[in-house]
Structure formats: C-alpha cells, structure tokens
Amino acid sequence: MRISIDSIDELPALAAKIRGDYSNKIIAFYGAMGVGKTTFIKSLCVELGVEVSEICSPTYGLVNEYETNDGQVVYHFDFYRLKDENEAFDMGYENYFYSNQYCFIEWPEKIANLLPEKLLKIHIESQNHSRIFTIEEI
DSSP states (O other): OEEEEOSGGGHHHHHHHHHHHOOOOEEEEEOOTTSSHHHHHHHHHHHHTOOGGGOOOOTTTSEEEEEOTTSOEEEEEEOTTOSSHHHHHHTTHHHHHTTTSEEEEESGGGGGGGSOSSOEEEEEEEETTEEEEEEEEO
C-alpha cells in the first residue's frame, strides 16, 4: 500500500488505519534522517493510548518503554547509533521483539539479520512537500 500525506494533521488518520488494517505488532520504519519516522511513531503511540508527553526518540538509550492507558506496553527503538548487531544482543532485543507487545523500530537496517520473519515495514520518503508511506506486510 502506498499513501501520500500532505500535512502532519493527516498522521492520526493514517495511524488509525494501520492499527485497524494490520495485526502485526512489530513495525520497522525506514527512511532518511528527518523524514518523520519519530513523528509518525508518536501518532501511532497516541492511537494506542500513550500520553503524548511521554513520547520521544530513544536515540541515546536505544529503547523507550511507554504504557498505554489500558496497561499495554509499547517499545520504541532507535538503532541509529548502533555500531554492530552485537549491541542489540547485549540489550536483549529478543525479550522485546518476542514479547507480543508493540515494537516500533527506527533504523532497522542496522539489525537486519535480527528482525523477526513477520513484521510490518513502513518506508517513508519525502517528495516535494509530501511524505510518501509505503507499507508492506512480511
């Protein structure tokens, strides 16, 4: 599926659509720096019931944990600063990915060999003043 977004105001509707159309809780976000991965993850978290004030990029800590208003847990990863996949092993990535909780992964290409077989891939690219979201379920 390919969707064009012209305004940040359209992100909540896209987040609701993804939540409604896809059951996979592991979502990998691909795109250049500054394309809006974290911004869209915020919309997904709000859709799931996370307080918006809690949501920020886990760039330095690698993972942030958020709780939804109904007690679910959402894990938000940012692997940009990873030097190699061993760092993901050291943090116990398997405990997160196989927890049956939502896992939102920025810079998944840094851990390509560790990603679960089944996941949702969201590629975001900038085109003029729009963002193009390409969504692929694996």
